[in-house]
Amino acid sequence: MAASSPRNPPPLRGAENQDPLSEMADEDSDEGEDIFVGNSNPVAESFQPDTANGEEPADLFSEEETSTAVNSSITTFKSNGVHSDNENDLFAEVSVELSMENPSTTAKTSGAEFTPSLTLSATQPRSMEQVGYNRTSATQPRSMEQLEEEKDEDSFDMDVAVTNPEKIGDGMNAYMAYKVSTRTTLPMFRNRTFSVWRRFSDFLGLYEKLSVKHSLNGCIIPPPPEKSVVGMTKVKVGKEDSSSADFVERRRAALERYLQRVVCHPSLLQDPDVREFLERDELPRAVGTHTLSGAGFLKMINRASDAVSKMTIKISYSDAWFDNKLQEVESEDLQLRKLHAVVDSLVNHRKELCGNTAVFAKSMAMLGNSEDNTALSRALSQLAEVEDKMETLHQEQAASDFFILAELLADYIRLLGAVRGCFEQRMKTWQRWQEAQSTLQKKREVEAKLLWANKPDKLQQAKEEITEWEGKVTQYERDFDRISVTVRKEFLRFEKEKSKDFKSQIVKYLESLLQSQQRLVMFWEAFLPEAKAIA
Amino acid sequence: MMQEGLDDGPDFLSEEDRGPRAVNVDLQTDATLQVDISDALSERDKVKFTVHTKSTLPNFKQNEFSVVRQHEEFIWLHDSFVENEEYAGYIIPPAPPRPDFDASREKLQKLGEGEGSMTKEEFTKMKQELEAEYLAIFKKTVAMHEVFLCRVAAHPVLRKDLNFHVFLEYNQDLSVRGKNKREKMEDFFKNVVKSADGVLVAGVKDVDDFFEHEKTFLLEYHNRVKDASAKSDRMIRSHKSAADDINRIASTLYTLGTQDSTDVCKFFLKVSELFEKTRKIEARVAADEDLKLADLLKYYLRESQAAKDLLYRRGRALVDYENANKALDRARAKNKDVLQAETSQQVCCQKFEKISESAKQELIDFKTRRVAAFRKNLVELAELELKHAKGNLQLLQSCLGVLKGDT
Numbered sequence: 058m059a060a061s062s063p064r065n066p067p068p069l070r071g072a073e074n075q076d077p078l079s080e081m082a083d084e085d086s087d088e089g090e091d092i093f094v095g096n097s098n099p100v101a102e103s104f105q106p107d108t109a110n111g112e113e114p115a116d117l118f119s120e121e122e123t124s125t126a127v128n129s130s131i132t133t134f135k136s137n138g139v140h141s142d143n144e145n146d147l148f149a150e151v152s153v154e155l156s157m158e159n160p161s162t163t164a165k166t167s168g169a170e171f172t173p174s175l176t177l178s179a180t181q182p183r184s185m186e187q188v189g190y191n192r193t194s195a196t197q198p199r200s201m202e203q204l205e206e207e208k209d210e211d212s213f214d215m216d217v218a219v220t221n222p223e224k225i226g227d228g229m230n231a232y233m234a235y236k237v238s239t240r241t242t243l244p245m246f247r248n249r250t251f252s253v254w255r256r257f258s259d260f261l262g263l264y265e266k267l268s269v270k271h272s273l274n275g276c277i278i279p280p281p282p283e284k285s286v287v288g289m290t291k292v293k294v295g296k297e298d299s300s301s302a303d304f305v306e307r308r309r310a311a312l313e314r315y316l317q318r319v320v321c322h323p324s325l326l327q328d329p330d331v332r333e334f335l336e337r338d339e340l341p342r343a344v345g346t347h348t349l350s351g352a353g354f355l356k357m358i359n360r361a362s363d364a365v366s367k368m369t370i371k372i373s374y375s376d377a378w379f380d381n382k383l384q385e386v387e388s389e390d391l392q393l394r395k396l397h398a399v400v401d402s403l404v405n406h407r408k409e410l411c412g413n414t415a416v417f418a419k420s421m422a423m424l425g426n427s428e429d430n431t432a433l434s435r436a437l438s439q440l441a442e443v444e445d446k447m448e449t450l451h452q453e454q455a456a457s458d459f460f461i462l463a464e465l466l467a468d469y470i471r472l473l474g475a476v477r478g479c480f481e482q483r484m485k486t487w488q489r490w491q492e493a494q495s496t497l498q499k500k501r502e503v504e505a506k507l508l509w510a511n512k513p514d515k516l517q518q519a520k521e522e523i524t525e526w527e528g529k530v531t532q533y534e535r536d537f538d539r540i541s542v543t544v545r546k547e548f549l550r551f552e553k554e555k556s557k558d559f560k561s562q563i564v565k566y567l568e569s570l571l572q573s574q575q576r577l578v579m580f581w582e583a584f585l586p587e588a589k590a591i592a
Numbered sequence: 593m594m595q596e597g598l599d600d601g602p603d604f605l606s607e608e609d610r611g612p613r614a615v616n617v618d619l620q621t622d623a624t625l626q627v628d629i630s631d632a633l634s635e636r637d638k639v640k641f642t643v644h645t646k647s648t649l650p651n652f653k654q655n656e657f658s659v660v661r662q663h664e665e666f667i668w669l670h671d672s673f674v675e676n677e678e679y680a681g682y683i684i685p686p687a688p689p690r691p692d693f694d695a696s697r698e699k700l701q702k703l704g705e706g707e708g709s710m711t712k713e714e715f716t717k718m719k720q721e722l723e724a725e726y727l728a729i730f731k732k733t734v735a736m737h738e739v740f741l742c743r744v745a746a747h748p749v750l751r752k753d754l755n756f757h758v759f760l761e762y763n764q765d766l767s768v769r770g771k772n773k774r775e776k777m778e779d780f781f782k783n784v785v786k787s788a789d790g791v792l793v794a795g796v797k798d799v800d801d802f803f804e805h806e807k808t809f810l811l812e813y814h815n816r817v818k819d820a821s822a823k824s825d826r827m828i829r830s831h832k833s834a835a836d837d838i839n840r841i842a843s844t845l846y847t848l849g850t851q852d853s854t855d856v857c858k859f860f861l862k863v864s865e866l867f868e869k870t871r872k873i874e875a876r877v878a879a880d881e882d883l884k885l886a887d888l889l890k891y892y893l894r895e896s897q898a899a900k901d902l903l904y905r906r907g908r909a910l911v912d913y914e915n916a917n918k919a920l921d922r923a924r925a926k927n928k929d930v931l932q933a934e935t936s937q938q939v940c941c942q943k944f945e946k947i948s949e950s951a952k953q954e955l956i957d958f959k960t961r962r963v964a965a966f967r968k969n970l971v972e973l974a975e976l977e978l979k980h981a982k983g984n985l986q987l988l989q990s991c992l993g994v995l996k997g998d999t
Contacts (some may be wrong), residue, residue: 331839386853403837410830417823424816429809430963436970556856563863564995570870571988577981585974591967 091388118257126192153208214242215320217335219313222305224292225256231293235309237316239335245327258280260312260341266330271453275479275544277551278325279318282311310460314468321554379541382548383480390473404463407455411448418444423460432591439587443580450573457569469555476551479544486540490533497526604753617645622651624648627760628743629738630658632709634730638662639691641737651752652761657818663690666737668766669744673756676759680905680943681950684752685743686894691733696726714843721839728879732887739891789908800948807903807957814896821889831878859995866991870984877980884973892962901960906951916940 221236238252264281271278288304319325320335334340418441425437504519624647631642644658670687675680707715744750749925759766842864913926918935923933 103908124792219606342828385851389848392848392851396841396848397835399840399844403834404843406830406834406837410827410834412832413823413827417820417827420816420820420823424813424820427809427812427816429961433966436966439971531732556854556859559856560859560995563859567863567866567988567992567995571985571992574981574985574988576980578985581974581977581981585971585978588967588970588974591963 091312125173147229163191182586215326216240217313217316217320219309219316222309225505229293232258233289233292233305233308235312236333245332247336253335253338253340255334255340257289257308257312258342259334260315263319263330263334267325267328270328270330271325272478273540275482275540275547276322276324277472277475277479277547279315279322280475281315282308296575307460307464311464311468314464318472321363322550330496374433376541378545379480379483384476386473386476387482388476390470393470393473397463397470399464400466404455404458407451411451411455414444414448414451418448419441429592439493439584443584447577450576453572454569457566461562461566461569465558469558472551472555476548479547483537483540483544486537490530490537493529493533497523497530500526599997601699625751627738627741627747629734629741632730632734634693638770639730639733641734643741643760651757657761659760661766663688663737665766666740669755669759670740672743673750673753674901678752679750680765680909681902681947682747683895683898683954685747685750685901686891686898687734688736688740691729693726694730696722696729700726704712717839717843721836731937732883737892766869786904788790789904802952803903803906803948810900810903814893817889817893817896821886821893824881824886824889824890828882831881832875835871835874835878838867838874842867842871862991862995865907866987871986873980873987876986877977880973880976880980882920884976888965888969892965895958895962899955906944906947909940909947913937913940913944 084443216239218238219235222233222237223235225232225234234254234256236252237255238250239246239249242249260281263286264278267278285304285308285450288301288308291301292305319331421444422441425434425441428434428437500519501525504516504523507516507519626646628644629641633640633642639662641661642658643661643725644656645652646656648655667687673684700719703715703718703722740864744753744756750756845860845864845867849857851857851863916933916939920930920933920937922932
């Protein structure tokens, strides 16, 4: 009802906070006043998960949405003393919640971006309630939101590093322990700087705990690096060669990036398990990680159940924004895999070049030795030295290709998998809601039949079941809305992170290329006079 | 310079390629006889070279003329030198290798077959790559044939050879056919005998220090050049593969960049453009290394073999001379056929001395040429490497400037 009326966005800034409220009062006078008077009740109750409240909160929220959906500048909505704190909290959360989406969506400068939020209000009148619920379930709702939208880059007062891989133990029971150091100014930690020792299975354990808790909410949980039986066995056996050193370094870097992504994520950072991981001296051994790595395990389970349900869902449900994004993710995944394969090929060819250059350098040195013209002999030896230096250069370049570029791509291929998982999670939630609705429908039909057949005792039971399922439908709908909001928010955050990550890593890579070329120039400039001196 | 040439389409020999392309040999051009390959045409499995001569010598009917020759005719000329006893004391300029477009042709064919499986842009790109490769091989083979002719023209004795003049002037087909199977087998056996003989001959210690030193030197040098040549080829191939990979990275980044118009996509497009340019430079680096280093080594592999052949011929003549001496002594002892033995011994002596005299000069010239060629090519190599590295540097610096400025 309120959705149909176009309204000019009230120019909202601090003092004018009252405008949406007063305008609302004008528009739907009766209900408006009722709402304001009876405000505290719905507010208080809205924080309970399973409220059976009927129409009032719904009306309130639907009106709220239209006013706030239109105007994105309500971000600075602060509490003022005019209305009760509860009211303001509610409205503030409402407005801030929606507008959090809007700035990022308006950044894409398409009017179409507004439709999702409007459809939200049209079809799911309780969404704001759920939002309110969601917000307060986190420890510091508003400050966290403000943190998210106001900061442009990570002004995170949080640094984690994974260093000093050390081999503990011997033989097949040996493992690598990594030092996890944290430096932070966040008050939730006991100290400002601290470090603990962790092993790989601890990281996997952390991932599994986070998955269990948060993936159902639609959070994109960064996946940890993969297990490698071959790699680890070499290390355990004690093979002291460059390949096992490479493996350890690769794993250490991957673990560090994994942790950095986890602590960058505002919701995950609040999780006590993360805190425990970073702070606690002795962690109980993570079990169940010894057979499969977490990401693969979850995926396996999800894939199996999704195969069939995906078919039916695509036909009946379509939400442009989510569909588009999923498509984008899938095509990006394809391209990233392709790119990763090519970068891998480049790494291999560079390593090959490195080896061939070394061999050639030796051969050149030999030739220089046989040459009986002294100046030419010297020049050839110098050339051999230049080629030797090139070998080192190629080796470093290959390492840079790998550690900067290839690993970045591998990380994002895994992350995109997690994003897909998120979208699928949302689908499952929708499906559950739809199924509940159809069950409710069936129960109602049963009730109708019983009424007709006039069986009072069974009727009572039927009525109870209906109530139960009505509750479920409400619950599932709320879940769906909540997860939709979360997924959307998570996705936008992910896009931002990804954009930043790619830019910074590629710039780093180009800088390493630059350095290589500078050194090349140096080498050849040193050689040129030697060549000219040949007589 | 070469870059422009490579970018040309069907015009295989651009303007700046005219003139003696004496890549690996330092030769003075002599006004009395100037030879070059002014044009070349590649047909299915043949290459037709247009040999252009400018001469003030009275031997020729005109002062300037051209003929068309194929590879087999070059080989015929080379073989005629080798088989000529008169030239035993000279280093015969090594024959140019057969033009080998097989690998390139195969790749082009495979590309044609796989046309359906790739996008239009990919196909066009790869086609351009392969055409450039084909062109590079083509230019190389032209250069190598030309070098052979120039060496002959520069040699004081060989340039007067009648077969050479016929080769240059006779504007009909020389009706030289490639060796048939039987002849090839004969050649093979001849080589076996020769190498066995060579070992025998090489074992004979030479009285002359100069030649003894040269023998040891050439043997070792030849082997090491062979090794270096093979290894340089492998190194350059890896380099080319890496450049190809960068090409594919550029394409994939381009696809990623065109999927959306977010700023990360624009970023990808810029990086893709950068990689396109740097990989062109990398490909040129590999090509220049090929030209200045690998080709140089290959050429001196062949030249040092020709020098070894000269030493073998001299060694053979020495053995013949010593045998003739022994025969003369025996004849004198028996007092039978003494005159015959004396004449035979004199012939061998003359032959040996003639070869020794010219061989000494040839070997000294070989050294001078070699040092000059290495100097020229190493200097050019270093200059090109510097040029390309600086080019790369500039590209990277400007791209980084733009990218960092945007973020």
